[in-house]
Amino acid sequence: MQGRVPLAYTVPSPGTSSDPYVRTERTVPTRHRERASYDRELVHSILDEDYICHLGFVRDGAPVVLPTLYARRGEQVYLHGSTGSRPLREADSGEGLPVCLTVTRVDGLVLARSAFHHSLNYRSVMVHGTAYRVTEDEELTAALDALVDGVVPGRAADSRRADARELAATAVLRLDLTEVSAKVRQGGPSDDAEDLALPHWSGVVPVSRVYGTPVPAEDLAPGTELPAYLKGR
Numbered sequence: 001m002q003g004r005v006p007l008a009y010t011v012p013s014p015g016t017s018s019d020p021y022v023r024t025e026r027t028v029p030t031r032h033r034e035r036a037s038y039d040r041e042l043v044h045s046i047l048d049e050d051y052i053c054h055l056g057f058v059r060d061g062a063p064v065v066l067p068t069l070y071a072r073r074g075e076q077v078y079l080h081g082s083t084g085s086r087p088l089r090e091a092d093s094g095e096g097l098p099v100c101l102t103v104t105r106v107d108g109l110v111l112a113r114s115a116f117h118h119s120l121n122y123r124s125v126m127v128h129g130t131a132y133r134v135t136e137d138e139e140l141t142a143a144l145d146a147l148v149d150g151v152v153p154g155r156a157a158d159s160r161r162a163d164a165r166e167l168a169a170t171a172v173l174r175l176d177l178t179e180v181s182a183k184v185r186q187g188g189p190s191d192d193a194e195d196l197a198l199p200h201w202s203g204v205v206p207v208s209r210v211y212g213t214p215v216p217a218e219d220l221a222p223g224t225e226l227p228a229y230l231k232g233r
Contacts, residue, residue: 027181071150078143096130112189154229
């Protein structure tokens with residue numbers, strides 16, 4: 001079953017969107033600025049294709065980066081966590097937790113004739129901001145549904161929602177999409193002219209996420225059919 005992974009994109013030039021994200025000092029890269037984009041639709045498309053992010057913050061004066069589940073709803077990203085985790089406790093304060101969130105999709109291995117020019121085709125998003133804990137019941141329920149559906153679309157409606165005990169052990173952070181940028185690399189290798197005659201294969205190896213055949217639980221009730229949303233992914 002193939003994942004939701006298009007292999008080719010037309011990257012909008014910065015400023016072509018009618019409502020781009022505003023550039024800031026932190027969202028303008030120091031290298032390959034031509035790969036940066038602030039197009040809102042591009043940012044959303046990259047975020048909506050994945051469900052694992054890396055969340056960076058400072059703890060006791062040292063940087064920490066944690067992988068976690070996320071889901072986008074409008075101009076907010078929701079992050080899954082435990083009520084006992086350090087970042088969740090810090091985000092529960094009135095000041096929130098300053099964070100940097102990153103998401104990266106690898107679309108190809110770029111093999112050049114020289115080791116120096118090897119690269120990746122990728123699409124990435126970086127978000128700077130302050131994360132706050134979600135405490136309002138309606139927003140929390142919607143965020144948890146989005147997190148489940150972000151991994152398997154349609155699954156939230158086909159599973160039991162968290163009860164009061166489970167909700168007490170679960171926490172969700174909200175991060176506004178305000179200070180945001182995307183960065184994209186596409187195309188083949190950039191070999192130097194003097195290397196073109198070298199006898200080494202050069203090109204791109206496409207990369208995509210592939211899902212295997214679902215394996216039923218050993219205690220699955222007999223006759224329980226595979227849900228439609230798992231067929232043909």
